Amino acid sequence: MSTEHHTSEITGWISQARWFAGKGRDWELTSLRRVGELPRPTGEGQTAQPPPELHVVIDLAEVTYATDGEDETDLYQLPLAFYAEPQERISHALIGEWDDEDFGHAFVYDALHDRESMALWLAAFAAPPSPVRGQLEFHRLPGHDLDVEAHSTLFSGEQSNSSVAFGEDSLMKVFRKVTPGVNPDVAIHRVLTEAGSTHVASLYGWLDLVDEDTGTTFQLAMLQQFLRTASDGWDLALASVRNLFAEADLHAEEVGGDFAAEAARLGVALAEVHADLAAHFPVEQRDAADLGHLAGAMEGRLDAALDVVPALAEHRTRLRATYDQLRGLDQVEVQQVHGDLHLGQTLRTVRGWKIVDFEGEPAKPLADRLQPDSVWRDVAGMIRSFDYAPRVVAMTASGDGPEADQRNYRASEWAARNRAAFLEAYTTQRGEELGSSARTLLDAYLADKVVYEAVYEARNRPGWLSIPLAALGETT
Ligand SMILES: Nc1ncnc2c1ncn2[C@@H]1O[C@H](COP(=O)(O)OP(=O)(O)O)[C@@H](O)[C@H]1O
């Protein structure tokens, strides 16, 4: 199905969207393809009917970047709501007004802001229809009756994707940048849900787009348990550091809000998630040659990072020596891991810690993110977060001279205390010591992550670049 779109309106909408990863690059909208229309509910189990003039569709926008030599493209998912009349309540989500080939003259909105449109998505998950007008396939896992009356609320803080809560019952994540094949967030949540893991939000369902022409499947969205009582792990860690800084002379363990017990619980949760992943995804061995490639890949990332952050140069020799240690290892076990773990991917509920967002590192192609990796990558990710939290609070605190020195000393103490608690609990839960091979892997992944962070901060939050650079400075 193709349709006449208004390219300039859509281009303007994409360019200012939070989830658009191409900001600052030279790009254009090279195609728009309508891939399906959300079906209207049949009435069964659905009291409220959508307005008769509403049509909700999914379009895929192809964005092409001008690069030297070859064109690079990304596909973005746009759920759109077409109304015959303007809708005052969602005026902030208006994309434009144009004549559409399918629906005639219409006012077009970002459907995720619209409760009426979201009710159609929820109804489709509640009673998955046969594909209608397109190739959309809604899937459900058994075990939970959806609250189809729940109203939708779009999360405001999301970055790479868009999340919509349905009351306090379920949460739908709409993947914005889509690629063919399995999305690790869906695949891993499905496996962990079916395995009865208590450390993830249960998966309720997902939406596939099956391209009939090519036989390719894209995963467009997932629906999961809404964690009603959740507090963000990053926010909790910051609060703990602030408590420590509010007390002039006390040590972390003497202050209310000490985080070490939570860090230990996080270590246990991660070990349990790793065990479940090892039981349900392939576990493989990597030999000395593979480890040589890993060291080479880390060196390559460092070389590329030097162009973005020249200040890394003074740490180059030591970083390369850390990666080089990998070449001395014989064999290492790898398995499915989280891939981008940090405190912002953890939620503390009354029932313990949950880990979210199994999509992996945003910069990697999706297919690579389902490749087995070392568990020490995830451990390193969390340890880096324990370093970030006190440094972020210290950066915004007032007072310099001896006061700042004292704060920095206590920041390091907070990081060391929580790192130790986390690592001890993680290894104990796995029933193994942190042996020399694991230490080598952990050091290499820590170094690799700091380099990644230096690039990430230089590009996204230059004011925070000092955080990874200070970490490198401390270990020289
Ligand atoms: N099941 C859930 N219940 C409640 N909040 C959640 C749930 N899953 C994720 N969140 C919160 O939603 C936000 C976005 O989640 P995330 O999976 O990280 O999305 P993105 O892929 O856009 O980064 C985060 O603030 C996260 O803490």
Ligand SMILES: O=P(O)(O)O[C@H]1O[C@H](CO)[C@@H](O[C@H]2O[C@H](CO)[C@@H](O)[C@H](O)[C@H]2O)[C@H](O)[C@H]1O
């Ligand atoms: O959440 P994302 O998957 O988009 O991850 C990216 O952004 C993170 C920042 O939000 C970034 O994490 C870095 O900053 C965190 C504090 O904001 C800190 O806790 C992490 O340890 C640090 O790496 C992450 O690296 C990036 O991939």
